[in-house]
Amino acid sequence: MVQRRSQRFQFDTLEIDRSATQPLHRQLESQLRDAIRAGRLRPGEKLPSTRGLCRELQIARNTVAAAYEQLLAEGFLEAEIGSGTRVSQQLPENMAPAASGKQTAPRPLRRRLAQRAGNIERFADWAPRIITAPQPFRPHTPAIDHFPRDIWQRLADRRLRRLPRLTFMGVDPAGYAPLRSAIAAYLGASRGLACAAEQIVVTSGAQQGLELIARLLLDPGDRFWLEEPGYCPAWHAFTTHGAIGAAIPVDEQGIDVAVGEQLCPAARLAYVTPSVQWPGGMTMSLPRRLQLLDWAERNEAWIVEDDYVGEFRFAGRPQQALAAHDPHGSVLYLGTFSKVLFPGLRLGYLVVPEPLVRSFATSRWLADRHSPVFEQATLTDFIEEGHFARHLRRMRKLYAVRQQAMFAALDAAFGSAIDYDRHEAGLHVVVQTRDARQNRRLQRAAHEAGVEYHAVDQYSAVDHKTPGLILGFAAFDEAQIAEAVQAWAQRFFSS
Ligand SMILES: Cc1ncc(COP(=O)(O)O)c(C=O)c1O
Structure with a gap:
């Protein structure tokens, strides 16, 4: 229904479905958010009090309060003492309503897209349109509230004043030279990876590294290995370029190279997460690393080592990168600042054999020239x-403290009802139950308690049946961890 601008939003049109698995506050929250985004609820418009709306919709007042709170946190609503809750005058970026306030259906396209577009559109659900405030235990989320903004701001201000004027014109597409040197020095010291600054290609996060790899190393029809379950965004990047994936199982030592050789002997490339397997959490053993390197050498294949979180190992000795054991130049090492700093920074890097650097830099040049120079200089x-x-x-x-808090909370609340591996590395834990029915109960209880997670089977490229919930603990303090796990367990045991 199209509303006239002057017409006020009718709150009794909000629909709450008590039989749905989505918690009531989430249903209310998403309908209000949609109404704001579509311009049906306009900036400045007053919302009913929590008491008024709960009466209107026949739901608990807490439910309304939780929905309001979330939308306040996201910036859709604003509250002032004495004047109640209103739609924000300044809506979060990219979320302002359409100027007309009307929702018009997009006109069907009359021109043909490239066939590749079909490959890309399949993954549309993975690209978020709204970034909401993380709730326990959203994975892929570092403790952004601990990022030293004041220091960054001071460095950024100084750079803005002092960066040579010529740099305003742009830099080498392989990256700002002093940053490439700083990254090479860091990798030598912390990951045992001796490389020259000239081998570093600065990227817009790990994902762009994967995209560049797909363009330069994989032809349509080429085969690649990916861990199963594994980091599907790599699968997406490679398959959109027409490559064909082979899902290779992992065990407690990492990717099973022998099975890979049976399933897909002629792969051109293997993508692996050796330091903390995503999502399993295990570390690839040394024999497996050597076996993988040997396979790559015999088959003239590439290995992509995604070291997305190798910095976070809380017990034992730091692991060397797989690339550090590679005498033949078959490993491309992928690093990112998304976890160690914050994902919105969009800075990462590739370490590639020197003869490949110019191809990678040229590919980057064709795509978007290079990463913004101020961010690169400030990071340096x-x-x-x-x-x-x-x-x-x-x-x-x-994170070590938070991981222990997570383990303790899970043990105290669930006891032997769940299983999980205590890998003392990485920023997530994978929890599962004994059978599929219990696993569904565990997921339902998480929804009801407002606990965020990613399902392991979401990261399965083939069977989509691997049980388990991936829980990120990094962004939540000990009290939040204990409270969320308790609420979840209460729902689980009372269902
Ligand atoms: C396995 C893996 N690789 C890479 C990344 C980081 O990607 P980016 O640097 O593009 O943010 C993530 C993050 O969430 C990840 O889980």
């Missing part, structure tokens, strides 16, 4: 002046 200072190492040390301590 952040590393060179010791702030990066300090931040990393602080975060390692913080």
Whole structure:
């Protein structure tokens, strides 16, 4: 229904479905959010009090309060003492309503898209349109509230004043030279990876590294290995370029190279997460690493080592990168600042054999020239002046405490009803129950308690049956962890 601009939003049109698995506050929250985004609820418009709306919709007042709270946190609503809750005048970026306030159906396209577009559109659900405030235990989320903004701001201000004017014109598409040197020095010291600054290609996060790899190393019809379950966004990047994936099982030592050789002997490339397998959490053993390197050498195949979270190991000795054991130049090493700093920074890097650097840089040049120079320069200072190492040390301590809090909360609340592996590395834990029915109950209880998770089977490229919930603990303090796990367990045991 199209509303006239002057017409006020009718709150009694909100529909709450008590039989749905989605919690009531989430239903209310998403309908209000949609109404704001579609312009049916306009900036400045007043919302009913929580008491008024709960009476109107016949739901608990807490349910309304939880929905309002979430939308306040996301910036859709604003509240002032004495004047109630209103739709924000300043809506979050990209979320302002259409100027007309009307919702018009998009006109069907009359021109043909490339066939490749079909490959890309299949993954549309993976690309979020709205980033909501993370609830326990959303994976892929570092403790962004611990990022030292004041230091970054000081460095950024100084760079803005002092960066040579010529740099305003742009830099080498392989990256700002001092940043490439700083990254090479860091990798040598922390990951045992001796590489030259000239081998570093700065990217817009790990995902762009995968995209560049797909373009340069895989032809349509080429086969690649990916861990099963594994990091599907890599599968997406490679298959959109026409490559064909083979899902290779993992065991407690990492990817099963022998099975890979049976299933798909002629693969051109293997994508792996050796330091903390995503999502399993295990570390690839040394024999497996050597076996994988040997396979790559015999088959003239590439290995892509995604070291997305190798910095976070809380017990035992730090692991060397797989690339550090590679004498033949078959490993392309992929790093990112998304976990150690924050994902919105969109800075990562590839370490590639030197003869490939110019191809990667040219591909980057064709795509978008290079990453923004101010962010690259500020990050260089952040590393060179010791702030990066300090931040990393602080975060390692913080995450170690949070991981132990997570283990303790799970043990106390669920006891032997669930299983999980205590890998003392990475920023997530995978929890499962004994059978599929219990696993569904565990997922339902999580929904009802408002616990966020990713399902392991979401990261399965083939069978989609692997049980388990992936829980990220990094962004939540000990009290939040204990409270969310308790609420979840209460729902689970009372269902
Ligand atoms: C396995 C894996 N690789 C890479 C990334 C990071 O990607 P990006 O650097 O593009 O944010 C993630 C993050 O969430 C991940 O889980």
